[in-house]
Amino acid sequence: MSNKKLFIYGSIILLSFTLGGPFLALLALLAIIYYHKKYVGQTNETSTYGYGDKPYKDERKAECPSCHKELKKIPGAKTKCPHCGEYMYVRTNTENIRLVITKSEADKIDEKWRIENGTQEAYLAEQKKVSARRDALKKKFNGKEPSENDVQWSLLNEEIIEHSSNAQWGLYSNTRRQMAEILWKEKRLKDALLMYCMVCYLDLNGASNVITDENGKAIRDPEFFRPFDVETKFLAPAIIKRMQKIIKELEITKEDFSELFIERATIEHRATKAPVPPKETLKELLGEIFE
Numbered sequence: 001m002s003n004k005k006l007f008i009y010g011s012i013i014l015l016s017f018t019l020g021g022p023f024l025a026l027l028a029l030l031a032i033i034y035y036h037k038k039y040v041g042q043t044n045e046t047s048t049y050g051y052g053d054k055p056y057k058d059e060r061k062a063e064c065p066s067c068h069k070e071l072k073k074i075p076g077a078k079t080k081c082p083h084c085g086e087y088m089y090v091r092t093n094t095e096n097i098r099l100v101i102t103k104s105e106a107d108k109i110d111e112k113w114r115i116e117n118g119t120q121e122a123y124l125a126e127q128k129k130v131s132a133r134r135d136a137l138k139k140k141f142n143g144k145e146p147s148e149n150d151v152q153w154s155l156l157n158e159e160i161i162e163h164s165s166n167a168q169w170g171l172y173s174n175t176r177r178q179m180a181e182i183l184w185k186e187k188r189l190k191d192a193l194l195m196y197c198m199v200c201y202l203d204l205n206g207a208s209n210v211i212t213d214e215n216g217k218a219i220r221d222p223e224f225f226r227p228f229d230v231e232t233k234f235l236a237p238a239i240i241k242r243m244q245k246i247i248k249e250l251e252i253t254k255e256d257f258s259e260l261f262i263e264r265a266t267i268e269h270r271a272t273k274a275p276v277p278p279k280e281t282l283k284e285l286l287g288e289i290f291e
């Protein structure tokens, strides 16, 4: 328990004693014990909740794991050490102990968790795919190292082709959203906005995914599957917010936006054969964005 907390608890008991005698002081003590056990004890000291049967321990220290110099406060998440400039990571390991550690130690803990969760194989397969694509792009760029976004973009483009040939418009829309995210990160705001327009158009059409039978084969019978189900249409609030931000920053008017949307949605309308024409989805989208 910290000195500050001890001081506060002591003061409360002393005050209760002065004001109401030993009975009130005892009552205050019991209340403090209850409060401390319930709300405070868990975050710092060993407590009962935790992973499996391993008790949770917080062993984070106000010390850089690389240069071992003292820090002003205990890191709560990834932060840069003010002394050596190295990043410090915060993880709970598979023994359920929370630590402040270096990048390589954090990587090891992440791997242990993946093995524990059974996701390690999928992770390695994905890493292999990414690295193969990086090599291919490097060749294409005449030996110049591609950026992380170049690699992701190239993989997403491939996903677009795959989802569109399978009529998986829900997944397709999701991939478009990830592409918009990359454009946003690269500060290509107008391109990001156009990509979000495509996502909204598909989502307002209720883009859904092909269902598969027990052998993983797609069921294409129109009685069971419709590539678009307008009854499930939606607009994601996070996307609307993002679009509002871009529109504000680029000072795009409602009229200009409408034009951009119709242009983009028309391309998607032709490519996907979505049932609701762009003009009909525009009104709903405008209502959300320019409310």
Ligand SMILES: [Zn+2]
Binding pocket: 064, 065, 066, 067, 068, 069, 081, 082, 083, 084, 085, 086
């Ligand atoms: Zn350091």
